[in-house]
Amino acid sequence: MVLCAVRQHLLRGSRGAWARFLQRQSRCCVYSSVHGFQQEEIREKLQAFPGGSIELLTQESGLAVLTINYPSRMNAFSGSMMVDLEERVSQLEGWTDGKGLIVQGASGTFCSGSDLNAVRALSNPQDGMKMCMFMQNTLTRLLRLPMISVALVEGRALGGGAELTTACDFRLMAPGSVIQFVHKHMGLVPGWGGAARLVRIVGSQNALKLLGGAVKVDPELALQIGLAEEVLQGEGAGTPLQRAENWLSVYTKGPAPVIQAVKKVVLSGRELPLSEALRTEKDVFGTVWGGPANMQALASKSKHR
Numbered sequence: 001m002v003l004c005a006v007r008q009h010l011l012r013g014s015r016g017a018w019a020r021f022l023q024r025q026s027r028c029c030v031y032s033s034v035h036g037f038q039q040e041e042i043r044e045k046l047q048a049f050p051g052g053s054i055e056l057l058t059q060e061s062g063l064a065v066l067t068i069n070y071p072s073r074m075n076a077f078s079g080s081m082m083v084d085l086e087e088r089v090s091q092l093e094g095w096t097d098g099k100g101l102i103v104q105g106a107s108g109t110f111c112s113g114s115d116l117n118a119v120r121a122l123s124n125p126q127d128g129m130k131m132c133m134f135m136q137n138t139l140t141r142l143l144r145l146p147m148i149s150v151a152l153v154e155g156r157a158l159g160g161g162a163e164l165t166t167a168c169d170f171r172l173m174a175p176g177s178v179i180q181f182v183h184k185h186m187g188l189v190p191g192w193g194g195a196a197r198l199v200r201i202v203g204s205q206n207a208l209k210l211l212g213g214a215v216k217v218d219p220e221l222a223l224q225i226g227l228a229e230e231v232l233q234g235e236g237a238g239t240p241l242q243r244a245e246n247w248l249s250v251y252t253k254g255p256a257p258v259i260q261a262v263k264k265v266v267l268s269g270r271e272l273p274l275s276e277a278l279r280t281e282k283d284v285f286g287t288v289w290g291g292p293a294n295m296q297a298l299a300s301k302s303k304h305r
């Protein structure tokens, strides 16, 4: 009873800060009209380049699978798939039971970046900037989802596909797979936020090597530099997706509010200055303190031997 009262008090006291935190995570998280970004205008432009789809499957277990599906183009991102992805991310933001997410490509390969046919048609600087802002917003929201996310890399993750892997919390690689930031070979640099995120994952020295050399990162190198968490070995141990689900289930076991709180405190630690991260951690703590899982654990006098 006392804990519940304290929790209510914390929730009331923290409502303003919590609302601000949620606002920071909201839709136009990086670019809005202030930056000349008009979401509807670019959506319309992107829809003019159709093909493929982004499929979302949510499971009762709290795990979801997002599939990049355009096998005839090695799962390259058409314009309509960029719009699809934004819609699927919105769906996931509203999924209260979500705990984990696996992002994969269809037919045994991850994603070969943006569809070069769309790229050619959108090659003027204004359209390029709009597409870049749209994808940065979407991938930032993907990374900030209150669930633990994994990119399951089979085959190739090239260009924008390599950038997409960095918008997940973890990367698992199948034997023989490759992550390659091929942008330099295309006369480009990453534009979907992949460089900023890569520096945070592998450090600036490694990021400079991977981008400057357009290095083909195989699973061994990815493990060595901390780009990948694990190589999914073992023929007899199910499909790569099943193995990724098993890997993720270790971290998503437990009630959704607690797993979501875990992701939120890590996210704020990753993105915010220390004082702000500490205040956010306090607010998130207030949402689980005295909550059902906490009360149950106290009542069962659980030991952690």
Ligand SMILES: CCCC(=O)SCCNC(=O)CCNC(=O)[C@H](O)C(C)(C)COP(=O)(O)OP(=O)(O)OC[C@H]1O[C@@H](n2cnc3c(N)ncnc32)[C@H](O)[C@@H]1OP(=O)(O)O
Pocket: 072, 073, 074, 076, 077, 112, 113, 114, 115, 116, 117, 119, 156, 158, 159, 160, 161, 182, 183, 186, 188, 189, 190, 191, 192
């Ligand atoms: C800010 C974003 C920056 C970017 O993402 S820029 C784009 C970076 N990606 C690329 O340049 C990938 C170019 N493609 C390739 O290198 C090769 O196709 C790739 C992926 C290694 C696969 O090679 P292979 O296994 O030999 O197969 P293939 O070349 O015959 O490809 C099969 C069909 O898929 C198509 N494809 C692959 N990647 C594509 C893409 N990004 N955009 C549009 N179409 C693409 C390819 O053209 C081919 O189609 P088709 O059978 O000739 O009609």
